[in-house]
Amino acid sequence: MQRGSFQWMKSLNKAIILNKIRTSEPISRAQIAKETKLTPPTVGSIVKELLEQRLILESTLGESQGGRKPTMLILNTSGFHVIGSDVGLSKIQFIISDLSGKVMDESEELLDENVTEESFLSILTKGVQHLMQQHSDLEFIGIGVAMHGIVDAESGVSIFAPNLQLRDIPIKKDLEEKFQMDVKVENDAKAFALGEAWFQDRVSHKSMVAINIGLGVGAGIVIDGKLYNGEHGIAGEIGHMMIDINGKKCSCGNYGCLQTLVSGPAIAERILEQLNYGNESILINWIEEEQAITAELVYKAAMNNDSLAIEILHDTGVYIGIALTNLVHVWNPSKIIIGGGVSKAGDFILTAIKETLMERVITEKAQTTAILISKLGSYGSSLGSVALILSELFEPNIG
Template sequence: MQRGSFQWMKSLNKAIILNKIRTSEPISRAQIAKETKLTPPTVGTIVKELLEQQLIQESSLGESQGGRKPTMLAVNTSGFHIIGIDVGLSTIQFIVADLSGKIIDEQEESLIMNVTEEEFLTIVMNGIQKLIDKQSDLKYIGIGVAMHGIVDAEKGVAEFAPNLKLRNIPIKEKLEEVFEMDVKVENDAKAFALGEAWFLQQLEQKSMIAVNIGRGIGAGIVIDGKLYNGEHGIAGEIGHMIIDIHGRKCSCGNNGCLQTLASGPAIVTRTLEVLEENSDSLLYHWKKEQELTAELVHQAALEEDQLARQILRETGNYIGIALANVVHVYNPSTIIIGGGVSKAGEFILHPIQEVLKHSVISEKAKATAVSISRLGEYGSSLGAVALILSELFEPEMTDH
């Protein structure tokens, strides 16, 4: 196993060329020079370095422009690997992926109740080590961590993980010290958004927002392929957008946040409130045998239960109201919805689109593309991989 930092990558011209190859492959040296406005000797020198470092490879021959056929270049996606980590509520998902996002292996570790900071970091390190041991012949260039709660991405510190009741966990510092690799840490919803942008070729979209709806609700804003964090790092906290000022109290202390209306637990709460007067619903009978969950509400909707369909339609309406606000403030080209609640698919997607059609003021923006994530259960862990990729292929770094 080889590991290490990619500080050797961090020169502006090298990053520009690598990114040009990634976005335009297969591409010739001459075409790179023409499109980046770098001189052919500079391109030749850097391409030689990238080939030696095995980050790119020579592929087929291109069309002749009158002389010899040029050798085409492409990213060597299987030359290096990245470990992506998604810290969930009760489990941590670990994946090993290549530079194209293809998952090579995965591992899951359970989180214990009332975990201490030291125990948490040990569980994370053990999971990483198990994967490295299993895939010992691979070359690793980094570790990405998608963490719930408030994250200082620059320092790689989990400032507050409410579900774990932990504060100021020095994830980056600890993992870099032990594994001697670059480590990036980000909020899970923001990582998920970056993963959507990278792996589903949304980077050509000037702006997109990916909303993660599960036990909580968060979003990531991507502008020109870069995560937008805002002045104090809370950009995308749409779960705490206030939808109903007379609504239920949220964990944040405000009333009527989107999270109190459209998250998985909120769907259950709203269903229980009306279940007694809906004794003909499947859910009324299922509740006697098992604990009611948002998944059961979806299951009942699939079986044409009218109450379940009404609850999911209302959920879509609430999400739609929040997204109409987002469209008015930020006007993204694409909105992607992921997380457990997104499994309800058309039951929530149709009402979301209807609300946007009726509430958004611009004719063009009324038709803002809204879709369900295709990354599935790997959304945040692939997002964690994308944290490292976005640094590796970063085309706008200052020269070191």
């Protein structure tokens, strides 16, 4: 197993060619030269180097343009692997991914309620070591960490992880010292957005936003394959966009934030209020069976044609739609992806979201902004952490 930095893979022209193969495979040397405007000798030399490094492979012959058939090039997706991780409320998910985002294996490590900085870093190390030892035949080029809360991505420090009540955790420094390979750390919602851009969209859109709606609400903005963090690193904090100034108090201290209306706990709280007002629902029977009301249970009730549950999810979609209307007016992205636990409600919220945009966005073209449910499933942020490493390798916005 090879470990260490992948600086040996990187150079300006090499990254341009490597990314062209990634996004356009199978592709010939001549086509690469034509589309990148690099000279054929430069392309030939770098392709030879990439073949020697096993980052790419020669594939089947392409169509002849009058001479002999050209040899096509493809990315060697199974040649190198990345460890990705997603730090949640009570556990950390670890995955091994190849360069195409195919998950080869996964594991979990539980987080204790009284976790300290030292024990957290120990658990993170244990999870990475476990997967590497299970797959000692693979070559790893990096470790990605998707961390909830505020993250300084440049230094790889978790500034504040509210669910764990931990501050200033030197994740990047600690893991790089232990494993001698590149480590990238980012906020989980931003990592999720990058994963969507890389593994679902292949960065075909110039700008996109991915929103993660679960226990909280976060988002990431991706431009040309790179995360946009803003001047002070808080771009994407859509959960704290104020929707109702007379609304409930948010964990951030403000009132009426989107998070207080559409997060999983907010959905459960809103339906409990309606039940206390005497509204009928199948959920009343489930409560009597000592089931705790959760957003997932509300979705289950909606699937059983429960009118109150359907109404609550519809209203949730309207609130999300209002927030996205604001986002479209300010940012005007080409695509918006919705992920996280609440996204599992599917059309119960998606229909209302799209209807709200059609009613409120000011231009006809912008009204049809693509709104999609994520297809990354439970691996969203973990694959996003993998994309942190790959974006450094491929660098799609250079050249």
